[in-house]
Amino acid sequence: MIIEQAQYAWLWWLLLPIGSIIGGIVAALSDRDAKKIAILGLPASGKTTLFQKLGASSANDSQVNTSIRDIEEFTFQRSNGEKVTIAKTKDLGGQNEYVKLYENVIEENTFIYFLLKMEDLYLNNSLSIGKTKMLPIKSRMTKIKKIITDKGIKKHSMGFIITHFDEYLKNNPAASEKVIESDIRYAFSLDKKSIVLIGNLLDNDFITQIKDRIGMQNEQ
Numbered sequence: 001m002i003i004e005q006a007q008y009a010w011l012w013w014l015l016l017p018i019g020s021i022i023g024g025i026v027a028a029l030s031d032r033d034a035k036k037i038a039i040l041g042l043p044a045s046g047k048t049t050l051f052q053k054l055g056a057s058s059a060n061d062s063q064v065n066t067s068i069r070d071i072e073e074f075t076f077q078r079s080n081g082e083k084v085t086i087a088k089t090k091d092l093g094g095q096n097e098y099v100k101l102y103e104n105v106i107e108e109n110t111f112i113y114f115l116l117k118m119e120d121l122y123l124n125n126s127l128s129i130g131k132t133k134m135l136p137i138k139s140r141m142t143k144i145k146k147i148i149t150d151k152g153i154k155k156h157s158m159g160f161i162i163t164h165f166d167e168y169l170k171n172n173p174a175a176s177e178k179v180i181e182s183d184i185r186y187a188f189s190l191d192k193k194s195i196v197l198i199g200n201l202l203d204n205d206f207i208t209q210i211k212d213r214i215g216m217q218n219e220q
């Protein structure tokens with residue numbers, strides 16, 4: 001009996017490569033299902049806050065002035081129960097110096113979300129978009145378009161998430177989300193398929209709204 005056991009002991013060694021093959025397949029499958037997103041935007045617009053609220057573990061402490069932070073793959077749930085896995089990506093600071101790193105997070109099939117605070121776009125105490133305020137946004141959009149062309153990306157989607165609406169409402173209680181949305185669609189020549197979400201990232205209802213829309217295939 002002991003001899004028989006010794007004869008077959010080598011079989012255990014077979015389990016190691018089999019285990020790593022199975023592990024590889026599982027990793028490849030989860031990679032295939034993971035959605036690629038890029039959260040970009042102006043400084044202090046809420047990029048780190050959004051990663052954190054979506055459930056990215058590496059972005060636990062929201063701090064203004066992010067440089068570059070690795071975001072590991074993470075999962076969240078939509079209100080209909082659907083689980084969404086987000087592929088490994090990076091949380092880039094909003095300063096000009098990080099714009100050149102956009103190419104590291106934009107690939108084939110990436111859902112790109114551009115974050116802006118209301119005050120990045122609208123003049124103080126006003127219901128109209130400030131033309132000069134558009135310049136840093138437009139230069140970043142030009143960079144994004146160049147990356148898409150240079151990399152020969154065939155499929156991507158572009159959405160806008162406008163944050164700090166709560167603060168803007170204090171000075172402009174008559175502001176209408178519908179009017180702002182159509183201003184933004186016009187200003188950035190967005191088609192109907194692109195999402196435009198306006199709200200307060202510190203409000204969980206807005207986060208639910210984002211979770212329900214982020215990475216949706218019909219945006220493409």
Ligand SMILES: Nc1nc2c(ncn2[C@@H]2O[C@H](COP(=O)(O)OP(=O)(O)OP(=O)(O)O)[C@@H](O)[C@H]2O)c(=O)[nH]1
Binds near residue numbers: 045093167200
């Ligand atoms: N009132 C309000 N505060 C917000 C909102 N979104 C984010 N904040 C706050 O704004 C500050 C900046 O948010 P961050 O998430 O650090 O911004 P960021 O875009 O990552 O900033 P950088 O990495 O420096 O580019 C934090 O104190 C957040 O709590 C919002 O919609 N409303």
Ligand SMILES: [Mg+2]
Binds near residue numbers: 092
């Ligand atoms: Mg940040």
